Each structure stands twice: as structure tokens, then as C-alpha cells.
Amino acid sequence: MNNLLDIRNLSKHYDGFDLQDINLTVPAGSVVGFIGSNGAGKTTTIKAALGLIGTDAGEIEMFGQHIAGRAGSKQTTAMKQRIGVVFDTCSFPEEMSVASVGSLMGYCYSSWDSARFDDLLAAFGLPRNKTVKELSRGMGMKLSLACALAHNSELLILDEATAGLDPIARDETLDVLREFMRNDKHGILMSSHITSDLEKIADYIVCIDKGRIVFAVEKDEITDIAGVAHCRQAEFDALAESGFFEPGEMRYLKHTYGTAVLVPDRFAFAENFKTIALDKADIDTYMGLMLKGDAR
Numbered sequence: 001m002n003n004l005l006d007i008r009n010l011s012k013h014y015d016g017f018d019l020q021d022i023n024l025t026v027p028a029g030s031v032v033g034f035i036g037s038n039g040a041g042k043t044t045t046i047k048a049a050l051g052l053i054g055t056d057a058g059e060i061e062m063f064g065q066h067i068a069g070r071a072g073s074k075q076t077t078a079m080k081q082r083i084g085v086v087f088d089t090c091s092f093p094e095e096m097s098v099a100s101v102g103s104l105m106g107y108c109y110s111s112w113d114s115a116r117f118d119d120l121l122a123a124f125g126l127p128r129n130k131t132v133k134e135l136s137r138g139m140g141m142k143l144s145l146a147c148a149l150a151h152n153s154e155l156l157i158l159d160e161a162t163a164g165l166d167p168i169a170r171d172e173t174l175d176v177l178r179e180f181m182r183n184d185k186h187g188i189l190m191s192s193h194i195t196s197d198l199e200k201i202a203d204y205i206v207c208i209d210k211g212r213i214v215f216a217v218e219k220d221e222i223t224d225i226a227g228v229a230h231c232r233q234a235e236f237d238a239l240a241e242s243g244f245f246e247p248g249e250m251r252y253l254k255h256t257y258g259t260a261v262l263v264p265d266r267f268a269f270a271e272n273f274k275t276i277a278l279d280k281a282d283i284d285t286y287m288g289l290m291l292k293g294d295a296r
């Protein structure tokens with residue numbers, strides 16, 4: 001399978017923060033959800049991947065071609081034509097109308113598709129004559145997304161792109177992204193705190209914490225296979241002694257009412273511990289237990 005984006009051993013030092021040895025890939029045909037707490041390093045990783053900031057170590061390949069150190073080169077510029085990027089703010093000049101943003105994009109991208117742009121404006125309910133400064137935050141995000149999608153990009157990089165959208169607009173956006181993904185040569189890297197969106201669309205989940213990747217798994221491993229067991233003290237002790245988990249692999253979080261234990265395979269767990277209460281995991285609980293839980 002081809003990787004649209006391949007970040008290898010990326011490091012970046014800021015005063016008081018280190019992005020360390022980041023490995024992250026976006027295979028063609030897949031949506032990668034990039035999660036982590038505030039300040040964990042998501043935007044820094046994305047900016048480094050796009051060559052918007054310098055890096056201290058590592059290699060970045062886009063569409064199979066090495067790009068690190070070649071920002072601004074003809075080759076990098078050509079590659080950027082194939083990428084649609086949306087950050088969490090709308091960065092077009094405030095006085096421009098929505099329609100004139102489209103015209104501007106037509107000059108920037110050789111593959112600009114104005115009919116597609118018009119369709120997206122209609123789908124997102126964006127008025128052509130409003131200026132950027134007259135748009136709400138959510139409308140600005142939709143305009144950025146329409147621009148990212150209307151130049152026939154193959155790779156979308158979305159940094160908190162659905163953050164300003166109401167639930168209905170987020171669903172509309174996910175529909176547009178699903179349509180984009182009908183082409184199996186396309187891919188999306190999508191950072192988000194709204195993990196319910198990622199549950200609906202992502203194929204892989206990559207979690208970063210304090211500048212390091214903590215886990216990278218197929219989403220189904222979390223939502224379809226993993227579980228959370230709710231143990232009383234005696235159950236927890238019996239579980240810890242049972243040998244079901246390898247030493248150091250049992251992740252748990254003590255609450256006042258008991259202990260939540262992350263279960264990688266809830267079906268195997270249910271076979272072995274029929275009396276312990278067990279729920280499906282979701283991305284938030286999985287991440288919470290991986291980041292804040294203790295290991296035993």
C-alpha cells in the first residue's frame with residue numbers, strides 16, 4: 001500500500017517542549033485521526049510535515065518523495081498542489097468575498113475546479129457575496145474546507161478543522177470527507193478533540209502526548225474489540241493475579257467507586273471473567289486510560 005504521508009523519526013525542539021521521534025503515516029485509502037491533549041504536539045507535527053517550521057531531525061515523504069529541507073523548491077510546490085490543508089482558523093484576507101477567495105485560489109492552484117468550489121459553497125450554505133470578516137467561525141472553517149477540496153487534492157490535512165462547527169455542520173462535513181475518500185488513492189490526516197467525529201470516519205488513531213506518540217492503532221481495535229472492565233477491589237486483585245495481562249500491560253485507573261481496567265480484547269475477557277462488568281471502549285476512555293492510567 002502506498003503512503004501519501006510518511007513522517008519518520010521527526011524531532012523538533014522548542015523552549016520547554018520537545019517533539020520526539022515522531023513516526024506517523026497516512027496510507028492511501030485511509031483516514032488517520034490524530035489525537036492528544038492540548039499542547040501535546042499535534043499542530044507542531046503537522047506544521048513540520050508541511051515544511052512550515054524547521055525540524056531538528058527526521059524525514060518526511062509525501063507521495064513517496066522526500067521533502068525535508070526542500071521547502072519552496074519546485075518539487076515541493078508541485079507536491080503542495082496535491083494537498084489540501086485546513087487549520088483551525090480561516091486565514092483569507094478579511095475584506096475578500098467568498099467568491100473572490102475562489103478566484104484567488106484559481107490563481108494559486110493549477111488544478112482549481114471552480115464548479116466543484118461552487119458545489120461545495122452550495123452544500124455548505126456559504127453565501128458568495130459575504131466577506132471573510134462577515135463569516136462566523138464555523139462558516140470560515142467551511143470556506144477553508146471548500147478551498148482545500150476544490151483543487152483536486154489527494155491528501156487532506158485537517159488540524160481541528162471541525163472544531164467551530166455545530167453538530168449538523170460536522171455531519172455534513174463528514175459526508176463531504178466520506179465522498180472524498182471514495183477515491184482509494186486519497187487520504188486524510190485529521191487532528192481533532194472531537195473523538196466522536198473520528199469514531200465515525202477514521203481508520204487509524206494515532207495519539208500523541210508530551211511530544212511522543214503513545215499509541216497508533218486501527219480504530220476498530222478500540223471501538224470494536226477493546227473494552228473497559230469495572231472492577232471492585234477483590235476483582236481487580238484477582239484480575240492482576242490471573243495472568244490474563246502480561247506484567248506491566250494492565251492499564252487501570254482507580255475511581256472512588258472501583259477501578260476501570262483497559263481490556264484490549266473484551267471478547268476474550270468476557271470468556272474468562274464472566275462476572276466482571278464490562279463496557280465497550282470508546283476513543284476518549286481508551287485515551288484516558290492510556291495517558292492517565294497506571295500500569296501493572
Ligand SMILES: Nc1ncnc2c1ncn2[C@@H]1O[C@H](COP(=O)(O)OP(=O)(O)OP(=O)(O)O)[C@@H](O)[C@H]1O
Nearest residue numbers: 014015016017036037038039040041042043044045
Ligand atoms: N512557535 C513556537 N514557539 C515555542 N513553542 C511553541 C511554538 N509553537 C508551539 N509551541 C509549543 O509546542 C507545544 C505543542 O504545541 P502544539 O500547538 O503542537 O500542540 P497541540 O497538540 O496542537 O495542542 P492543541 O490541541 O491545544 O491545539 C506547546 O507546548 C506549545 O507551547
